[in-house]
Amino acid sequence: xxxxxxxxxxxxxxxxxxxxxxxxxxxxxxxxxxxxxxxxxxxxxxxxxxxxxxxxxxxxxxxxxxxxxxxxxxxxxxxxxxxxxxxxxxxxxxxxxxxxxxxxxxxxxxxxx
Amino acid sequence: xxxxxxxxxxxxxxxxxxxxxxxxxxxxxxxxxxxxxxxxxxxxxxxxxxxxxxxxxxxxxxxxxxxxxxxxxxxxxxxxxxxxxxxxxxxxxxxxxxxxxxxxxxxxxxxxxxxxxxxxxxxxxxxxxxxxxxxxxxxxxxxxxxxxxxxxxxxxxxxxxxxxxxxxxxxxxxxxxxxxxxxxxxxxxxxxxxxxxxxxxxxxxxxxxxxxxxxxxxxxxxxxxxxxxxxxxxxxxxxxxxxxxxxxxxxxxxxxxxxxxxxxxxxxxxxxxxxxxxxxxxxxxxxxxxxxxxxxxxxxxxxxxxxxxxxxxxxxxxxxxxxxxxxxxxxxxxxxxxxxxxxx
Ligand SMILES: [Fe+2]
Ligand SMILES: [Fe+2]
Numbered sequence: 001x002x003x004x005x006x007x008x009x010x011x012x013x014x015x016x017x018x019x020x021x022x023x024x025x026x027x028x029x030x031x032x033x034x035x036x037x038x039x040x041x042x043x044x045x046x047x048x049x050x051x052x053x054x055x056x057x058x059x060x061x062x063x064x065x066x067x068x069x070x071x072x073x074x075x076x077x078x079x080x081x082x083x084x085x086x087x088x089x090x091x092x093x094x095x096x097x098x099x100x101x102x103x104x105x106x107x108x109x110x111x112x113x
Numbered sequence: 114x115x116x117x118x119x120x121x122x123x124x125x126x127x128x129x130x131x132x133x134x135x136x137x138x139x140x141x142x143x144x145x146x147x148x149x150x151x152x153x154x155x156x157x158x159x160x161x162x163x164x165x166x167x168x169x170x171x172x173x174x175x176x177x178x179x180x181x182x183x184x185x186x187x188x189x190x191x192x193x194x195x196x197x198x199x200x201x202x203x204x205x206x207x208x209x210x211x212x213x214x215x216x217x218x219x220x221x222x223x224x225x226x227x228x229x230x231x232x233x234x235x236x237x238x239x240x241x242x243x244x245x246x247x248x249x250x251x252x253x254x255x256x257x258x259x260x261x262x263x264x265x266x267x268x269x270x271x272x273x274x275x276x277x278x279x280x281x282x283x284x285x286x287x288x289x290x291x292x293x294x295x296x297x298x299x300x301x302x303x304x305x306x307x308x309x310x311x312x313x314x315x316x317x318x319x320x321x322x323x324x325x326x327x328x329x330x331x332x333x334x335x336x337x338x339x340x341x342x343x344x345x346x347x348x349x350x351x352x353x354x355x356x357x358x359x360x361x362x363x364x365x366x367x368x369x370x371x372x373x374x375x376x377x378x379x380x381x382x383x384x385x386x387x388x389x390x391x392x393x394x395x396x397x398x399x400x401x402x403x404x405x406x407x408x409x410x411x412x413x414x415x416x417x418x419x420x421x422x423x424x425x426x427x428x429x430x431x432x433x434x435x436x437x438x439x440x441x442x443x444x445x446x447x448x449x450x451x452x453x454x455x456x457x
Contacts, residue, residue, distance in 0.1 A: 023216050024422060026209070043206045043272070046215060048421035049428065060202050063195070064279075082145070 026075040027053040029060075031067035039071050047072075136337050141267040144210035152336055155329070156266050157211050158227070159338065164204035165222045165229035169403050171197045173237040174246060182240060189286050190243060196283065200276045207268035223408040231389065232315050234397030241294060241308040247287015249309070249316040249354065255280045256350045257320065265337030288357070295362050302362070309358070310366045317381075318389045320347040326386075351379050 024046040030039035042061050047053035053072040062070065097103050106113050128147040135142055142148055171194050178194065181187035205215045221227040232250055237243065258280065261273040294301040321327060321343040333339040341349075351370075358365055369382045392400070 022419060022422065023214060024418065042275075043203055043268075044209065045202060045206065048418075049425035052421065052425075060199050063192075063199065080145070 024048050024052075027057075027072045028075050028078060029053075029057045030071040030073075031057075031061055032069040033066065034068055039069065042066075044075060136265055136335075139263075139265075139337065141270065142265055143267045151332075152338075153211055155333060155336070156269065156338065157208060157213055159333075160204055160208040160211070160269055161213070161218045161221070162228050162230075164201050164208060164218065165227060166233065167197050167201035167204060168222075169229045169233045169407060171201075172403055172406055173233055173235070173399075174243055176237055177240055177243055180240070186240075186243075186290070193247070193283055193286060196279050200279070203272040203275055204269075207266075207272040210268045211266075219411060223404065223411055225395070225404060228393065229403075230319060231392040231397060232319050233403060234392050234400045235311070235315050236399050238311075239304060239308065241291070241304045242312070244287045244290030244294065244305070245308040245312045247283050247285075248291060248357070249287075249312050250319070251280055251283040251287060252354065252357075253316045253319045253350050255284060256346050256353070260340045260346075263340060269338075288361070291361055291363075305361075306363050309363050313365045313367070314384050314388075317347055317350070317384050318392075320344075320350065322386065322389065323383075348378055351381050355379055 025048075026044055027047055027050075028044050029042050031042045032039045045053065045056050045060055047056050050072060054070055057070045057072055061067070129149065132142070132146070132148055132152075135146070142152075174190060174197075175194050178187060178190050181190055205218060208218060209215060218227065222229070232253075237246070255277065258273050258277050262270055262277060264270045264273065291305050294305050324330060324342045324344045327343055330339060330342055334342070355365070355370070367382050369380060371380055372378075373380045391397070395401075
């Protein structure tokens with residue numbers, strides 16, 4: 001679960017142990033704002049099944065042309081990196097500076113660079 | 114065992130340090146980050162209360178949908194009330210990232226264990242109130258919500274951004290409705306003034322108790338959940354509203370309301386805080402009605418929620434039992450395209 005994983009932290013005080021009995025499963029919603037853009041996570045909702053999730057996402061997240069396409073996925077089907085892995089997982093972007101365009105000095109008078 | 118305990122204590126201190134540094138840098142806390150339990154609990158209470166307010170807030174105006182004076186007004190009001198339902202859902206979705214379920218929050222609301230904004234415990238006596246609510250109540254909500262877009266908890270801030278984008282329509286449709294009535298008959302102008310008189314003080318109370326009686330404000334500001342005090346926001350709202358009232362041609366029911374050159378703000382009377390606390394504690398004009406209505410909708414909707422779930426389970430079971438066309442075709446991932454086809 002991406003946003004919605006209470007993880008181990010909240011289970012401690014029992015606050016995560018709610019009445020999930022009979023609750024529709026949780027879906028995460030991704031919307032493509034317009035052609036040419038990626039789908040972006042916009043929030044979550046509950047629905048009994050995939051089709052209902054798409055319908056609800058249409059009503060909840062795109063009442064004003066916010067999107068041209070919607071993805072829904074059950075929150076329980078998402079695998080996410082853990083915050084504890086932050087360092088090893090994302091280190092390459094930090095220490096491999098040569099991956100970034102600013103690593104390269106180009107004279108200012110070279111056009112269109 | 115001793116080392117284990119010490120390690121945990123060390124970990125907790127390191128986590129707290131990391132949390133504090135994130136807050137200090139005005140960066141956002143995200144759901145999977147470690148956070149102090151008190152921070153989590155404060156947020157759950159605030160976001161849930163906010164979500165409940167959006168949902169209960171549909172009632173006073175929803176009351177008038179079937180009696181809208183024209184098709185145009187009806188379409189506008191329907192869209193506005195639907196937006197409020199959406200706002201409630203964005204906020205429940207943000208609250209769920211803190212490890213509570215939506216059912217749990219709704220059950221606490223209908224049991225009277227969680228609050229919603231007291232403004233919705235006042236009745237809507239005429240269609241004019243739809244205009245006044247849009248102008249003053251949504252206006253006060255905007256004042257409160259714009260700074261919350263930069264609140265320290267990521268999902269809450271993102272929900273607020275979506276909400277703020279939609280609120281401006283709410284305020285403008287209300288103001289326009291009142292403007293239309295002010296251009297009408299003398300009786301209509303009186304209706305507007307009467308409605309504004311009723312809503313002015315409850316709207317000022319929407320910002321919460323005065324700073325010297327708001328014990329949680331300091332901690333909430335230290336955590337970056339709140340960025341302005343209740344009194345700061347209330348003042349800002351008064352300063353914004355007075356010129357709007359002048360343009361509309363109405364007055365606010367406060368003889369002490371006047372510009373203070375020295376302060377650069379409008380002075381105004383102290384709201385009746387006894388009334389505020391009475392309404393918060395359940396003695397407002399409509400507390401019982403609002404809560405009963407929500408409870409009835411929740412109880413009467415139970416069979417729908419159950420039936421939808423049972424239907425979905427049946428569909429899954431049926432799909433599992435029936436061999437589908439997919440079983441007869443080559444395994445997934447096998448490219449059946451011939452080179453000739455590709456060449457075309
Ligand atoms: Fe709203
Ligand atoms: Fe609104």
